[in-house]
Amino acid sequence: MTFKELARPWVSGLGVYEPGRPIEDVARELGFQNAADIIKLASNENALGPSPKAVAAMKKAASQMHLYPDGGAFYLRQTLSRKLNVSPEQLITGTGSNELIEFIGHVFLDASTGIIMADKAFVVYKLVADLFRAHTVMVPMKNFTHDLEAMLQAITRDTRVVFIANPNNPTGTMVNQTALDTFMSRVPGHVVVVFDEAYIELLQPEDQPDCLRYVRERRNVIVLRTFSKTYGLAGLRLGYAIAPEDCIALMQRVRQPFNTTAMAQAAAMAALEDNEYVAKTRLMMRDGLDFLEDSFRKMKLDYVPSSANFVLVKVGAGRQVFDSMQRAGVIVRPMDPYGMPEYIRITVGTRAENRRCLSVLKTVLKSVISR
Ligand SMILES: Cc1ncc(COP(=O)(O)O)c(C=O)c1O
Missing domain, CATH: 3.40.640.10 (Type I PLP-dependent aspartate aminotransferase-like (Major domain))
Known part of the structure:
Protein backbone atom coordinates (compact mmCIF):
# COMPACT_ATOMS: atom_id res chain seq x y z
CA MET A 1 0.00 0.00 0.00
CA THR A 2 1.11 3.56 -0.56
CA PHE A 3 1.84 5.96 2.27
CA LYS A 4 -1.09 8.03 1.06
CA GLU A 5 -3.42 5.03 1.42
CA LEU A 6 -2.00 4.30 4.87
CA ALA A 7 -2.28 7.89 6.07
CA ARG A 8 -5.30 9.27 7.87
CA PRO A 9 -7.56 10.15 4.95
CA TRP A 10 -7.77 13.92 5.43
CA VAL A 11 -4.03 14.51 5.76
CA SER A 12 -3.18 14.59 2.07
CA GLY A 13 -5.87 17.22 1.57
CA LEU A 14 -4.43 19.64 4.15
CA GLY A 15 -3.35 23.07 2.90
CA VAL A 16 0.28 24.09 3.10
CA TYR A 17 1.37 27.44 4.52
CA GLU A 18 3.17 29.60 1.96
CA PRO A 19 5.86 31.44 3.94
CA GLY A 20 7.81 34.53 2.87
CA ARG A 21 10.58 33.27 0.60
CA PRO A 22 13.98 32.86 2.27
CA ILE A 23 16.79 34.99 0.76
CA GLU A 24 18.96 31.92 0.00
CA ASP A 25 16.12 30.24 -1.95
CA VAL A 26 15.57 33.28 -4.11
CA ALA A 27 19.33 33.73 -4.66
CA ARG A 28 19.66 30.10 -5.82
CA GLU A 29 16.61 30.18 -8.06
CA LEU A 30 17.32 33.52 -9.73
CA GLY A 31 21.09 33.12 -9.95
CA PHE A 32 22.16 35.96 -7.67
CA GLN A 33 25.92 35.59 -7.04
CA ASN A 34 25.65 37.39 -3.75
CA ALA A 35 22.71 36.77 -1.39
CA ALA A 36 23.52 40.12 0.24
CA ASP A 37 22.12 41.80 -2.90
CA ILE A 38 18.66 40.61 -1.91
CA ILE A 39 16.45 42.18 0.75
CA LYS A 40 13.54 40.40 2.38
CA LEU A 41 10.53 42.48 3.35
CA ALA A 42 8.17 39.53 3.36
CA SER A 43 7.73 38.07 6.85
CA ASN A 44 7.31 41.02 9.21
CA GLU A 45 10.69 40.39 10.79
CA ASN A 46 12.60 43.07 12.68
CA ALA A 47 15.09 44.73 10.31
CA LEU A 48 17.27 45.86 13.24
CA GLY A 49 18.44 42.28 13.75
CA PRO A 50 18.24 40.69 17.20
CA SER A 51 18.72 42.75 20.35
CA ASP A 274 16.37 45.63 26.40
CA ASN A 275 14.11 48.69 26.50
CA GLU A 276 16.47 50.65 24.27
CA TYR A 277 16.12 48.07 21.49
CA VAL A 278 12.31 48.06 21.74
CA ALA A 279 12.27 51.87 21.61
CA LYS A 280 14.51 51.82 18.50
CA THR A 281 12.28 49.20 16.90
CA ARG A 282 9.18 51.32 17.47
CA LEU A 283 10.91 54.38 16.00
CA MET A 284 12.09 52.44 12.95
CA MET A 285 8.59 51.12 12.35
CA ARG A 286 6.92 54.54 12.68
CA ASP A 287 9.51 56.21 10.48
CA GLY A 288 9.31 53.43 7.87
CA LEU A 289 5.50 53.33 7.83
CA ASP A 290 5.34 57.12 7.44
CA PHE A 291 7.76 56.93 4.52
CA LEU A 292 5.98 54.05 2.77
CA GLU A 293 2.45 55.39 3.31
CA ASP A 294 3.49 58.88 2.21
CA SER A 295 5.10 57.46 -0.92
CA PHE A 296 1.97 55.43 -1.74
CA ARG A 297 -0.14 58.59 -1.46
CA LYS A 298 2.21 60.38 -3.85
CA MET A 299 2.06 57.42 -6.24
CA LYS A 300 -1.75 57.40 -5.93
CA LEU A 301 -1.75 53.80 -4.73
CA ASP A 302 -4.47 52.67 -2.30
CA TYR A 303 -3.10 51.21 0.91
CA VAL A 304 -4.48 50.10 4.26
CA PRO A 305 -3.21 52.34 7.10
CA SER A 306 -1.28 50.02 9.38
CA SER A 307 -0.72 49.61 13.12
CA ALA A 308 2.03 47.05 12.62
CA ASN A 309 5.42 46.68 10.90
CA PHE A 310 3.98 45.99 7.45
CA VAL A 311 1.54 47.54 5.05
CA LEU A 312 -0.88 46.28 2.41
CA VAL A 313 -0.76 48.20 -0.86
CA LYS A 314 -2.88 47.83 -3.99
CA VAL A 315 -0.65 47.41 -7.02
CA GLY A 316 -2.91 45.72 -9.61
CA ALA A 317 -1.48 42.35 -10.60
CA GLY A 318 -0.03 41.49 -7.18
CA ARG A 319 1.58 38.16 -8.10
CA GLN A 320 3.21 39.68 -11.18
CA VAL A 321 4.51 42.67 -9.23
CA PHE A 322 5.83 40.32 -6.54
CA ASP A 323 7.64 38.22 -9.20
CA SER A 324 9.20 41.24 -10.89
CA MET A 325 10.30 42.79 -7.59
CA GLN A 326 11.85 39.48 -6.60
CA ARG A 327 13.86 39.42 -9.82
CA ALA A 328 15.15 42.85 -8.82
CA GLY A 329 16.23 41.47 -5.44
CA VAL A 330 13.35 42.66 -3.24
CA ILE A 331 11.17 39.97 -1.69
CA VAL A 332 7.67 41.06 -0.64
CA ARG A 333 4.52 39.01 -0.14
CA PRO A 334 1.80 38.43 -2.75
CA MET A 335 -1.67 38.48 -1.25
CA ASP A 336 -3.64 36.15 -3.55
CA PRO A 337 -3.59 33.42 -0.87
CA TYR A 338 -5.62 35.86 1.26
CA GLY A 339 -8.10 36.57 -1.56
CA MET A 340 -6.50 39.94 -2.35
CA PRO A 341 -4.82 39.35 -5.74
CA GLU A 342 -4.40 43.09 -6.36
CA TYR A 343 -2.36 43.65 -3.22
CA ILE A 344 1.14 42.99 -1.97
CA ARG A 345 2.26 43.24 1.66
CA ILE A 346 5.51 45.04 2.41
CA THR A 347 7.32 44.68 5.72
CA VAL A 348 8.91 47.86 7.06
CA GLY A 349 12.68 47.59 6.79
CA THR A 350 15.57 49.92 7.50
CA ARG A 351 15.50 53.34 5.80
CA ALA A 352 17.80 52.09 3.04
CA GLU A 353 15.68 48.96 2.50
CA ASN A 354 12.44 50.96 2.35
CA ARG A 355 13.96 53.34 -0.23
CA ARG A 356 15.22 50.48 -2.38
CA CYS A 357 11.87 48.70 -2.14
CA LEU A 358 10.01 51.84 -3.23
CA SER A 359 12.34 52.51 -6.13
CA VAL A 360 12.02 48.91 -7.35
CA LEU A 361 8.23 49.05 -6.94
CA LYS A 362 8.09 52.23 -9.04
CA THR A 363 10.18 50.70 -11.83
CA VAL A 364 8.15 47.49 -11.81
CA LEU A 365 4.82 49.33 -11.88
CA LYS A 366 6.00 51.39 -14.87
CA SER A 367 7.00 48.28 -16.78
CA VAL A 368 3.78 46.41 -15.87
CA ILE A 369 1.67 49.38 -17.03
CA SER A 370 3.63 49.87 -20.27
CA ARG A 371 3.31 46.19 -21.22
C1 LIG B 1 -0.84 37.33 13.56
C2 LIG B 1 0.29 36.36 13.69
N1 LIG B 1 0.21 35.42 14.61
C3 LIG B 1 1.20 34.51 14.78
C4 LIG B 1 2.32 34.53 13.99
C5 LIG B 1 3.34 33.47 14.18
O1 LIG B 1 4.47 33.95 14.73
P1 LIG B 1 5.53 33.03 15.44
O2 LIG B 1 5.12 31.60 15.26
O3 LIG B 1 6.82 33.34 14.79
O4 LIG B 1 5.49 33.44 16.88
C6 LIG B 1 2.45 35.49 12.99
C7 LIG B 1 3.63 35.49 12.09
O5 LIG B 1 3.70 36.07 11.07
C8 LIG B 1 1.40 36.43 12.84
O6 LIG B 1 1.46 37.35 11.88
Whole structure:
Protein backbone atom coordinates (compact mmCIF):
# COMPACT_ATOMS: atom_id res chain seq x y z
CA MET A 1 0.00 0.00 0.00
CA THR A 2 1.11 3.56 -0.56
CA PHE A 3 1.84 5.96 2.27
CA LYS A 4 -1.09 8.03 1.06
CA GLU A 5 -3.42 5.03 1.42
CA LEU A 6 -2.00 4.30 4.87
CA ALA A 7 -2.28 7.89 6.07
CA ARG A 8 -5.30 9.27 7.87
CA PRO A 9 -7.56 10.15 4.95
CA TRP A 10 -7.77 13.92 5.43
CA VAL A 11 -4.03 14.51 5.76
CA SER A 12 -3.18 14.59 2.07
CA GLY A 13 -5.87 17.22 1.57
CA LEU A 14 -4.43 19.64 4.15
CA GLY A 15 -3.35 23.07 2.90
CA VAL A 16 0.28 24.09 3.10
CA TYR A 17 1.37 27.44 4.52
CA GLU A 18 3.17 29.60 1.96
CA PRO A 19 5.86 31.44 3.94
CA GLY A 20 7.81 34.53 2.87
CA ARG A 21 10.58 33.27 0.60
CA PRO A 22 13.98 32.86 2.27
CA ILE A 23 16.79 34.99 0.76
CA GLU A 24 18.96 31.92 0.00
CA ASP A 25 16.12 30.24 -1.95
CA VAL A 26 15.57 33.28 -4.11
CA ALA A 27 19.33 33.73 -4.66
CA ARG A 28 19.66 30.10 -5.82
CA GLU A 29 16.61 30.18 -8.06
CA LEU A 30 17.32 33.52 -9.73
CA GLY A 31 21.09 33.12 -9.95
CA PHE A 32 22.16 35.96 -7.67
CA GLN A 33 25.92 35.59 -7.04
CA ASN A 34 25.65 37.39 -3.75
CA ALA A 35 22.71 36.77 -1.39
CA ALA A 36 23.52 40.12 0.24
CA ASP A 37 22.12 41.80 -2.90
CA ILE A 38 18.66 40.61 -1.91
CA ILE A 39 16.45 42.18 0.75
CA LYS A 40 13.54 40.40 2.38
CA LEU A 41 10.53 42.48 3.35
CA ALA A 42 8.17 39.53 3.36
CA SER A 43 7.73 38.07 6.85
CA ASN A 44 7.31 41.02 9.21
CA GLU A 45 10.69 40.39 10.79
CA ASN A 46 12.60 43.07 12.68
CA ALA A 47 15.09 44.73 10.31
CA LEU A 48 17.27 45.86 13.24
CA GLY A 49 18.44 42.28 13.75
CA PRO A 50 18.24 40.69 17.20
CA SER A 51 18.72 42.75 20.35
CA PRO A 52 22.44 42.94 21.23
CA LYS A 53 21.54 41.88 24.77
CA ALA A 54 19.83 38.76 23.41
CA VAL A 55 22.87 37.95 21.26
CA ALA A 56 25.16 38.25 24.31
CA ALA A 57 22.86 35.98 26.32
CA MET A 58 22.86 33.38 23.50
CA LYS A 59 26.66 33.39 23.37
CA LYS A 60 26.76 32.87 27.11
CA ALA A 61 24.19 30.07 26.93
CA ALA A 62 26.02 28.28 24.08
CA SER A 63 28.40 26.39 26.38
CA GLN A 64 25.44 24.72 28.13
CA MET A 65 23.79 23.33 25.00
CA HIS A 66 24.69 19.73 25.91
CA LEU A 67 21.95 19.93 28.56
CA TYR A 68 18.23 19.61 27.94
CA PRO A 69 16.29 22.81 28.51
CA ASP A 70 13.80 23.44 31.29
CA GLY A 71 10.72 22.72 29.21
CA GLY A 72 8.59 24.52 31.80
CA ALA A 73 10.68 27.69 31.17
CA PHE A 74 10.57 28.53 34.90
CA TYR A 75 12.74 31.64 34.85
CA LEU A 76 11.28 33.07 31.66
CA ARG A 77 7.76 32.61 33.02
CA GLN A 78 8.80 34.33 36.26
CA THR A 79 10.18 37.27 34.28
CA LEU A 80 7.07 37.50 32.09
CA SER A 81 4.81 37.16 35.10
CA ARG A 82 6.41 40.22 36.75
CA LYS A 83 6.35 42.23 33.54
CA LEU A 84 2.72 41.44 32.68
CA ASN A 85 1.25 41.25 36.15
CA VAL A 86 -0.14 37.74 35.72
CA SER A 87 0.88 34.61 37.63
CA PRO A 88 3.47 32.14 36.24
CA GLU A 89 0.69 29.53 36.20
CA GLN A 90 -1.11 31.73 33.68
CA LEU A 91 1.77 31.37 31.19
CA ILE A 92 3.03 28.68 28.80
CA THR A 93 5.78 28.91 26.18
CA GLY A 94 5.84 27.43 22.70
CA THR A 95 8.03 27.31 19.61
CA GLY A 96 6.56 30.49 18.22
CA SER A 97 2.92 31.44 18.65
CA ASN A 98 2.31 29.00 15.82
CA GLU A 99 2.91 26.10 18.18
CA LEU A 100 0.54 27.61 20.71
CA ILE A 101 -2.18 27.79 18.05
CA GLU A 102 -1.60 24.08 17.54
CA PHE A 103 -1.89 23.47 21.31
CA ILE A 104 -5.27 25.23 21.16
CA GLY A 105 -6.25 22.76 18.43
CA HIS A 106 -5.11 19.80 20.56
CA VAL A 107 -7.04 20.98 23.58
CA PHE A 108 -10.26 22.33 22.08
CA LEU A 109 -10.87 21.17 18.51
CA ASP A 110 -12.23 18.05 16.86
CA ALA A 111 -14.63 17.20 14.04
CA SER A 112 -17.68 18.17 16.10
CA THR A 113 -16.44 21.72 16.73
CA GLY A 114 -15.71 24.84 14.74
CA ILE A 115 -13.68 28.02 14.76
CA ILE A 116 -14.59 31.51 13.69
CA MET A 117 -12.06 33.87 12.17
CA ALA A 118 -12.06 36.89 9.87
CA ASP A 119 -11.69 36.17 6.15
CA LYS A 120 -8.45 38.16 5.89
CA ALA A 121 -6.93 37.10 9.20
CA PHE A 122 -3.80 35.03 9.80
CA VAL A 123 -4.28 31.86 7.75
CA VAL A 124 -2.66 29.49 10.27
CA TYR A 125 -5.89 29.46 12.32
CA LYS A 126 -7.68 27.70 9.47
CA LEU A 127 -4.75 25.37 8.76
CA VAL A 128 -4.76 24.24 12.40
CA ALA A 129 -8.56 23.86 12.45
CA ASP A 130 -8.29 21.68 9.32
CA LEU A 131 -5.60 19.57 11.01
CA PHE A 132 -8.06 18.75 13.78
CA ARG A 133 -10.95 18.42 11.30
CA ALA A 134 -12.83 21.30 12.92
CA HIS A 135 -14.85 23.48 10.55
CA THR A 136 -13.93 27.11 9.89
CA VAL A 137 -16.33 29.99 9.45
CA MET A 138 -14.67 32.96 7.76
CA VAL A 139 -16.46 36.20 8.59
CA PRO A 140 -15.94 39.01 6.04
CA MET A 141 -13.96 41.96 7.32
CA LYS A 142 -15.33 45.53 7.20
CA ASN A 143 -12.83 48.02 5.80
CA PHE A 144 -10.08 45.41 6.21
CA THR A 145 -10.91 45.25 9.95
CA HIS A 146 -12.39 42.48 12.12
CA ASP A 147 -16.17 42.88 12.20
CA LEU A 148 -16.74 41.76 15.78
CA GLU A 149 -20.52 42.20 15.58
CA ALA A 150 -20.70 39.87 12.57
CA MET A 151 -18.36 37.44 14.31
CA LEU A 152 -20.71 37.36 17.33
CA GLN A 153 -23.64 36.69 15.00
CA ALA A 154 -21.74 33.79 13.42
CA ILE A 155 -21.37 31.91 16.74
CA THR A 156 -23.37 28.68 16.95
CA ARG A 157 -23.59 25.85 19.49
CA ASP A 158 -20.64 24.12 17.79
CA THR A 159 -18.34 27.14 17.86
CA ARG A 160 -15.45 26.40 20.20
CA VAL A 161 -12.80 29.01 19.38
CA VAL A 162 -12.92 32.55 17.97
CA PHE A 163 -9.60 33.95 16.74
CA ILE A 164 -8.98 37.70 16.72
CA ALA A 165 -5.58 38.93 15.57
CA ASN A 166 -4.99 42.41 16.97
CA PRO A 167 -3.27 44.06 15.13
CA ASN A 168 -4.15 41.69 12.31
CA ASN A 169 -1.77 40.19 9.78
CA PRO A 170 -1.92 40.81 6.81
CA THR A 171 -4.16 43.91 7.03
CA GLY A 172 -2.33 45.73 9.86
CA THR A 173 -5.67 46.91 11.26
CA MET A 174 -6.77 46.95 14.91
CA VAL A 175 -9.94 46.78 16.93
CA ASN A 176 -10.11 49.19 19.85
CA GLN A 177 -10.77 48.59 23.53
CA THR A 178 -14.42 49.63 23.38
CA ALA A 179 -15.15 47.19 20.57
CA LEU A 180 -13.26 44.46 22.44
CA ASP A 181 -15.14 45.13 25.68
CA THR A 182 -18.48 45.09 23.89
CA PHE A 183 -17.57 41.81 22.19
CA MET A 184 -16.45 40.28 25.49
CA SER A 185 -19.65 41.38 27.24
CA ARG A 186 -21.72 39.44 24.69
CA VAL A 187 -19.66 36.38 23.78
CA PRO A 188 -21.28 33.19 25.13
CA GLY A 189 -19.57 31.03 27.77
CA HIS A 190 -19.04 27.99 25.53
CA VAL A 191 -16.57 29.89 23.33
CA VAL A 192 -12.84 30.39 23.88
CA VAL A 193 -11.67 33.75 22.56
CA VAL A 194 -8.07 33.85 21.33
CA PHE A 195 -6.47 37.28 21.01
CA ASP A 196 -3.38 36.92 18.86
CA GLU A 197 -1.17 39.87 19.80
CA ALA A 198 1.94 39.03 17.75
CA TYR A 199 2.51 42.73 16.91
CA ILE A 200 1.16 44.42 20.04
CA GLU A 201 4.50 45.52 21.55
CA LEU A 202 5.28 47.51 18.39
CA LEU A 203 2.68 50.02 19.61
CA GLN A 204 3.45 52.54 22.33
CA PRO A 205 2.12 51.16 25.65
CA GLU A 206 -0.68 53.76 25.79
CA ASP A 207 -1.93 52.61 22.37
CA GLN A 208 -2.03 48.90 23.24
CA PRO A 209 -5.50 47.51 23.96
CA ASP A 210 -5.57 45.53 27.20
CA CYS A 211 -6.78 41.97 26.77
CA LEU A 212 -4.84 40.63 29.76
CA ARG A 213 -7.61 42.10 31.94
CA TYR A 214 -9.92 39.34 30.65
CA VAL A 215 -7.38 36.73 31.74
CA ARG A 216 -7.14 38.31 35.20
CA GLU A 217 -10.97 38.21 35.33
CA ARG A 218 -10.65 34.50 34.44
CA ARG A 219 -12.75 34.76 31.30
CA ASN A 220 -12.45 32.06 28.61
CA VAL A 221 -9.65 33.95 26.91
CA ILE A 222 -6.18 33.07 25.62
CA VAL A 223 -3.75 35.83 24.64
CA LEU A 224 -0.88 34.90 22.31
CA ARG A 225 2.40 36.80 22.12
CA THR A 226 5.71 36.16 20.38
CA PHE A 227 9.38 37.10 20.43
CA SER A 228 9.48 36.92 16.61
CA LYS A 229 8.47 40.49 15.80
CA THR A 230 9.19 43.33 18.26
CA TYR A 231 12.00 41.35 19.88
CA GLY A 232 13.61 40.30 16.59
CA LEU A 233 14.00 36.60 17.43
CA ALA A 234 11.93 34.88 14.71
CA GLY A 235 14.69 32.37 14.00
CA LEU A 236 14.73 31.13 17.59
CA ARG A 237 11.02 30.24 17.62
CA LEU A 238 9.61 31.42 20.91
CA GLY A 239 6.11 32.52 21.77
CA TYR A 240 3.88 32.35 24.81
CA ALA A 241 0.24 32.20 25.81
CA ILE A 242 -1.42 33.94 28.74
CA ALA A 243 -4.66 32.40 29.97
CA PRO A 244 -6.42 31.41 33.21
CA GLU A 245 -4.56 28.69 35.16
CA ASP A 246 -6.99 25.86 34.31
CA CYS A 247 -6.61 26.57 30.59
CA ILE A 248 -2.80 26.69 30.82
CA ALA A 249 -2.82 23.39 32.76
CA LEU A 250 -4.62 21.75 29.81
CA MET A 251 -2.24 23.29 27.27
CA GLN A 252 0.72 22.00 29.33
CA ARG A 253 -0.60 18.45 28.87
CA VAL A 254 -0.24 18.60 25.08
CA ARG A 255 3.22 20.21 25.11
CA GLN A 256 6.27 18.11 24.28
CA PRO A 257 8.64 18.00 27.28
CA PHE A 258 11.43 20.10 25.77
CA ASN A 259 9.60 22.21 23.20
CA THR A 260 11.31 25.57 23.72
CA THR A 261 15.11 25.60 23.67
CA ALA A 262 17.40 26.82 26.43
CA MET A 263 19.04 29.21 23.95
CA ALA A 264 15.68 30.77 23.10
CA GLN A 265 14.70 31.13 26.75
CA ALA A 266 18.01 32.85 27.60
CA ALA A 267 17.70 35.22 24.63
CA ALA A 268 14.09 36.04 25.45
CA MET A 269 14.86 36.98 29.05
CA ALA A 270 17.64 39.31 27.90
CA ALA A 271 15.45 40.81 25.16
CA LEU A 272 12.74 41.61 27.70
CA GLU A 273 15.27 43.79 29.55
CA ASP A 274 16.37 45.63 26.40
CA ASN A 275 14.11 48.69 26.50
CA GLU A 276 16.47 50.65 24.27
CA TYR A 277 16.12 48.07 21.49
CA VAL A 278 12.31 48.06 21.74
CA ALA A 279 12.27 51.87 21.61
CA LYS A 280 14.51 51.82 18.50
CA THR A 281 12.28 49.20 16.90
CA ARG A 282 9.18 51.32 17.47
CA LEU A 283 10.91 54.38 16.00
CA MET A 284 12.09 52.44 12.95
CA MET A 285 8.59 51.12 12.35
CA ARG A 286 6.92 54.54 12.68
CA ASP A 287 9.51 56.21 10.48
CA GLY A 288 9.31 53.43 7.87
CA LEU A 289 5.50 53.33 7.83
CA ASP A 290 5.34 57.12 7.44
CA PHE A 291 7.76 56.93 4.52
CA LEU A 292 5.98 54.05 2.77
CA GLU A 293 2.45 55.39 3.31
CA ASP A 294 3.49 58.88 2.21
CA SER A 295 5.10 57.46 -0.92
CA PHE A 296 1.97 55.43 -1.74
CA ARG A 297 -0.14 58.59 -1.46
CA LYS A 298 2.21 60.38 -3.85
CA MET A 299 2.06 57.42 -6.24
CA LYS A 300 -1.75 57.40 -5.93
CA LEU A 301 -1.75 53.80 -4.73
CA ASP A 302 -4.47 52.67 -2.30
CA TYR A 303 -3.10 51.21 0.91
CA VAL A 304 -4.48 50.10 4.26
CA PRO A 305 -3.21 52.34 7.10
CA SER A 306 -1.28 50.02 9.38
CA SER A 307 -0.72 49.61 13.12
CA ALA A 308 2.03 47.05 12.62
CA ASN A 309 5.42 46.68 10.90
CA PHE A 310 3.98 45.99 7.45
CA VAL A 311 1.54 47.54 5.05
CA LEU A 312 -0.88 46.28 2.41
CA VAL A 313 -0.76 48.20 -0.86
CA LYS A 314 -2.88 47.83 -3.99
CA VAL A 315 -0.65 47.41 -7.02
CA GLY A 316 -2.91 45.72 -9.61
CA ALA A 317 -1.48 42.35 -10.60
CA GLY A 318 -0.03 41.49 -7.18
CA ARG A 319 1.58 38.16 -8.10
CA GLN A 320 3.21 39.68 -11.18
CA VAL A 321 4.51 42.67 -9.23
CA PHE A 322 5.83 40.32 -6.54
CA ASP A 323 7.64 38.22 -9.20
CA SER A 324 9.20 41.24 -10.89
CA MET A 325 10.30 42.79 -7.59
CA GLN A 326 11.85 39.48 -6.60
CA ARG A 327 13.86 39.42 -9.82
CA ALA A 328 15.15 42.85 -8.82
CA GLY A 329 16.23 41.47 -5.44
CA VAL A 330 13.35 42.66 -3.24
CA ILE A 331 11.17 39.97 -1.69
CA VAL A 332 7.67 41.06 -0.64
CA ARG A 333 4.52 39.01 -0.14
CA PRO A 334 1.80 38.43 -2.75
CA MET A 335 -1.67 38.48 -1.25
CA ASP A 336 -3.64 36.15 -3.55
CA PRO A 337 -3.59 33.42 -0.87
CA TYR A 338 -5.62 35.86 1.26
CA GLY A 339 -8.10 36.57 -1.56
CA MET A 340 -6.50 39.94 -2.35
CA PRO A 341 -4.82 39.35 -5.74
CA GLU A 342 -4.40 43.09 -6.36
CA TYR A 343 -2.36 43.65 -3.22
CA ILE A 344 1.14 42.99 -1.97
CA ARG A 345 2.26 43.24 1.66
CA ILE A 346 5.51 45.04 2.41
CA THR A 347 7.32 44.68 5.72
CA VAL A 348 8.91 47.86 7.06
CA GLY A 349 12.68 47.59 6.79
CA THR A 350 15.57 49.92 7.50
CA ARG A 351 15.50 53.34 5.80
CA ALA A 352 17.80 52.09 3.04
CA GLU A 353 15.68 48.96 2.50
CA ASN A 354 12.44 50.96 2.35
CA ARG A 355 13.96 53.34 -0.23
CA ARG A 356 15.22 50.48 -2.38
CA CYS A 357 11.87 48.70 -2.14
CA LEU A 358 10.01 51.84 -3.23
CA SER A 359 12.34 52.51 -6.13
CA VAL A 360 12.02 48.91 -7.35
CA LEU A 361 8.23 49.05 -6.94
CA LYS A 362 8.09 52.23 -9.04
CA THR A 363 10.18 50.70 -11.83
CA VAL A 364 8.15 47.49 -11.81
CA LEU A 365 4.82 49.33 -11.88
CA LYS A 366 6.00 51.39 -14.87
CA SER A 367 7.00 48.28 -16.78
CA VAL A 368 3.78 46.41 -15.87
CA ILE A 369 1.67 49.38 -17.03
CA SER A 370 3.63 49.87 -20.27
CA ARG A 371 3.31 46.19 -21.22
C1 LIG B 1 -0.84 37.33 13.56
C2 LIG B 1 0.29 36.36 13.69
N1 LIG B 1 0.21 35.42 14.61
C3 LIG B 1 1.20 34.51 14.78
C4 LIG B 1 2.32 34.53 13.99
C5 LIG B 1 3.34 33.47 14.18
O1 LIG B 1 4.47 33.95 14.73
P1 LIG B 1 5.53 33.03 15.44
O2 LIG B 1 5.12 31.60 15.26
O3 LIG B 1 6.82 33.34 14.79
O4 LIG B 1 5.49 33.44 16.88
C6 LIG B 1 2.45 35.49 12.99
C7 LIG B 1 3.63 35.49 12.09
O5 LIG B 1 3.70 36.07 11.07
C8 LIG B 1 1.40 36.43 12.84
O6 LIG B 1 1.46 37.35 11.88
